[in-house]
Amino acid sequence: MPQKITSKSIDDNLKRRAREISGQIAQKCFQCGTCTGSCPMIEHMNVTPRGLMALLQWGQADKIAEANTPWICASCHVCQVRCPRGVELPKVMEALRQVKLRTNVNQIEPANLQPEEIIDLPQIAMVSGFRKMTS
Amino acid sequence: MSISYYPGCTLKTKAKNLETSALAAMAELGIEVEELPRWNCCGAVYSLADDDLIHIIAPVRDLIRVKERGHDTVITLCSMCYNTLARANDLMKHDEEKRKTINMFMDEEPDYAGEVRVVHLLDYLRDDYGWDKLKEKVKVPLAGLTVGPYYGCTLLRPREVALDRPDKPTLFNEFMAALGATVVDFPMGTECCGSYQVLGNPDAALKVSYDILNDANQHNIEALALTCPLCDYNLGRRQNLMRDKFEGVPEIPVYYFTQLLAVALGLSPEVCHFELNRESAIGLLKDKNFLKEVPA
Numbered sequence: 001m002p003q004k005i006t007s008k009s010i011d012d013n014l015k016r017r018a019r020e021i022s023g024q025i026a027q028k029c030f031q032c033g034t035c036t037g038s039c040p041m042i043e044h045m046n047v048t049p050r051g052l053m054a055l056l057q058w059g060q061a062d063k064i065a066e067a068n069t070p071w072i073c074a075s076c077h078v079c080q081v082r083c084p085r086g087v088e089l090p091k092v093m094e095a096l097r098q099v100k101l102r103t104n105v106n107q108i109e110p111a112n113l114q115p116e117e118i119i120d121l122p123q124i125a126m127v128s129g130f131r132k133m134t135s
Numbered sequence: 136m137s138i139s140y141y142p143g144c145t146l147k148t149k150a151k152n153l154e155t156s157a158l159a160a161m162a163e164l165g166i167e168v169e170e171l172p173r174w175n176c177c178g179a180v181y182s183l184a185d186d187d188l189i190h191i192i193a194p195v196r197d198l199i200r201v202k203e204r205g206h207d208t209v210i211t212l213c214s215m216c217y218n219t220l221a222r223a224n225d226l227m228k229h230d231e232e233k234r235k236t237i238n239m240f241m242d243e244e245p246d247y248a249g250e251v252r253v254v255h256l257l258d259y260l261r262d263d264y265g266w267d268k269l270k271e272k273v274k275v276p277l278a279g280l281t282v283g284p285y286y287g288c289t290l291l292r293p294r295e296v297a298l299d300r301p302d303k304p305t306l307f308n309e310f311m312a313a314l315g316a317t318v319v320d321f322p323m324g325t326e327c328c329g330s331y332q333v334l335g336n337p338d339a340a341l342k343v344s345y346d347i348l349n350d351a352n353q354h355n356i357e358a359l360a361l362t363c364p365l366c367d368y369n370l371g372r373r374q375n376l377m378r379d380k381f382e383g384v385p386e387i388p389v390y391y392f393t394q395l396l397a398v399a400l401g402l403s404p405e406v407c408h409f410e411l412n413r414e415s416a417i418g419l420l421k422d423k424n425f426l427k428e429v430p431a
Contacts, residue, residue, distance in 0.1 A: 023185040040327045040346075044339040072336055075180065076327030077292035081301045088293075094183035108335050120372060121333065122364040123144040124215050127179040129334030131190070 003060070011061035014099065018056060021095035028085045029053040035079035035089050041072045049079055049089055056092070070096040071107055075132070097132065107133040139201040139209040140168035143216035144176050150213070150364035150391070152408035157212050157256060157393035159406035164264065164272055168210055171200050177219040180331070188237055194223035195237060199244050201251045208252045210259055212393065214363035218289035221253040221296040255290060257306055257362065257392065258298045266313045274401030275425050276315025282395070283356035284308050284318060285347070286325045287366045301325070310392065311360060314399040323350040328369040338380075344369045345377045345384065352385035358419060359389045367391065371413050388416040398425050 019025060029050075036048040047055070047067035055063045070093040079089040101107070110130060118126065146154040161168055174197050182190035197220060201209045211217040227234050228249025238246045254262075260269055284307035291301040299306040304325065311318045326347060329340025347370060351359060361367055371389035378384045394407040404426050409417040420426050 021184045021186055040343050041329075041332070041339060043342070044336065072332065072339060074288075074327050074330040074332045074340075075183065076288040076330065078288070078325075078327070081292050081294055081297075088183075091183045091185070098184050098187075113334075117337075118334075120149075120368070122149040122368050123176075124179040124213065124365050125331055125333055125368060127144070127176060128215065128331035128365070131178065131180050131182075132331055133335050 003063070005058050005060070009062075010059035012059055014061040014064065015056060015059045017099055018092060018095040021098050022088070022091040024088055024092050024095075026053055026056040026087075026092070029057065029087050030085055032084060034082050034084060038078045038082050039073075040076060040078070041074055044072045045069045049073075049093075052096075053087070053089070053092070064096060069093070071133070101133075101135040104135050106135055110134060137206050137208060138166070138168045139171045139204055139206040141171050141174055141177075141197060141201075141209050141211050141216060141220065143174075143211070143213045145364040146213060149411070150367065152411040153212055153364060153367075153391040153393055156391060156397040156402075156407045159402050160393055160396045160400055161256070163397075163400045163402060164269070166259075166264065169204070169206075171197065171204070171209070173200060177216050177223075179215050179219065181219045181222040188233060188240070191223050191226060191233075191237060192241065194220050195227060195241070195247055196244065198224055198227070198249075198251050198253070199241075199247050202247060203245070206251070208254055208259075211253065211255050212362070214255070214287060214289040215365060217253065217255040218296060222293075224249050224251060224253050225295050255298060255362070257290070257310055260310060261306055266309055269310075269313045273314055273399045275399050275427070277311075277395060277399055277423075277425060278315050278317075280316045280419075280423055280425070281319055281355060281357045282311050282316045283321050283324060283351045283354065283359050284311050285351075285359045285361040285366060285370065287361060287363050288325075288327050288330070290362060291325060307360070307362075307392070311395070314395060316395070319354050319356050321350050321354040321356060323347045328366045330365060330369070333365070333369055333373075340369060341373060341377060341380060344373060345381050348374070348377070348385055348387055351387055356387065358416075359387055360392050360395055361389060362392050374413065386413075386415050388413050388419050390416060401427065403427075
C-alpha cells in the first residue's frame with residue numbers, strides 16, 4: 001500500500017533512539033527481504049521485518065507504533081545470521097520494544113496471567129517472557 | 136577436576152529429567168564436574184540493547200564464580216543458559232569499554248575479562264571427549280530409533296556463540312549417530328519453537344511448534360531429541376493443546392539428549408525421570424527394548 005511521506009511525517013527522534021539502543025544503522029538495510037522470508041513468526045505479524053526496516057529508515061513512528069512485529073519476534077536470530085548486510089535485526093526489535101517499555105508500560109501484565117496458564121511453564125519461559133515484554 | 140557445572144533455574148524442577156540424566160551420564164563417561172557454588176539465574180535471554188549493561192551482571196557473576204573455583208571451563212546443559220553465559224563471556228572478552236564499566240560497577244567482585252570457557256555438553260563431547268570414545272561407551276545402541284535432532288535457536292545463533300554452522304549444523308546429528316540411532320535431518324530442525332512467545336502470544340507459539348512437529352512427522356521421525364527446557368515445553372507438553380486446535384497432530388515423543396545418552400549408556404531409567412516427559416516417551420523406548428529395568 002503506497003504511503004505518503006513528507007518532511008513533516010519523518011520522526012528523526014525514533015530513528016535516533018532506535019540507533020542508540022540497538023547500535024544498528026537502519027539505512028544499511030537494502031530491502032532484500034531475506035529476514036521476512038526467514039522469519040518463523042511471519043504469519044502473525046501485521047508488518048514484515050523488511051517492512052519495519054523501511055518504516056524505520058523513513059522515520060515513520062506512527063506506523064511503527066501500530067506494528068506488532070517487535071512483539072511477535074521471538075529473538076530467534078535467524079534473520080541476523082542470514083542478513084547479507086550484517087544488520088542485527090533482533091537488536092532493532094529489542095530497541096523498538098525498549099522504546100515502549102521504558103515509558104513504564106508493560107506489553108503483558110504479569111498480574112493478569114491466570115495460574116492455570118503458567119503453572120506448568122518452565123522458569124526460563126517466565127524469565128525470558130517478562131524480560132522481553134515488561135518494563 | 137577443572138570443570139564447573141552450571142545448572143540454571145529450570146533444571147532443578149521442571150527439567151529435572153535433563154539434569155539427573157546428564158549428571159548420571161557424565162559420571163558414567165568419567166567427566167568430572169562440580170556444581171557451581173552460589174550460582175544465580177543467568178537471565179535466560181541475553182540483553183540485546185546496547186545501553187543495557189545491568190542485565191549482563193547476572194551471567195558475569197556466574198562466570199566469576201567459575202574463575203574463583205580455579206576452573207577454566209563451565210559446562211551447561213540448557214541451551215538458553217549456554218547462549219546467555221557464552222554471549223556475556225564474549226562481551227567481557229572483546230568489549231574493553233563495557234568490560235571496564237561492568238567491572239567497576241561490581242566493585243565487590245574480582246575483575247573479569249572472559250578468562251573462562253563456556254561450553255555446552257554437546258560441544259564438550261565433540262571437542263574434548265570425542266565421538267569415538269563415546270561410541271565405545273555405548274552399551275545399548277539405539278538401533279532402529281529414528282530420531283530428529285532438534286537444534287532450536289540458541290545453540291546456533293548468533294554466529295559468535297554458534298556451536299556449529301548455523302545454516303547446516305551436524306553436531307547433534309553426530310551425537311545421535313554415535314548413540315546408534317538413525318538420524319533424520321528435517322528442515323525445521325533449526326527453526327524457532329516460539330520460545331518465550333508462549334507467554335506473550337501463546338497461539339502464535341503453538342502454531343510454529345505445530346509446524347515443526349508436522350515437518351518431523353513428514354520425514355518419518357519417531358522421536359525428537361532436544362537440549363532446551365523451553366523447546367521441550369513448546370514441542371512436547373503442548374502437543375495436547377495442539378490437538379485441540381489443529382487437525383492431524385502427530386504423537387511424537389520428545390527427549391532431552393541426555394536421556395537418550397543415559398539410555399544408550401545402559402543406565403537405569405530412573406535417572407531419566409521419564410515421568411516428566413510425554414507418556415509416549417517411555418513407551419517407545421520399551422517397545423524398542425532399550426530399557427533393561429523399568430521402574431514399577
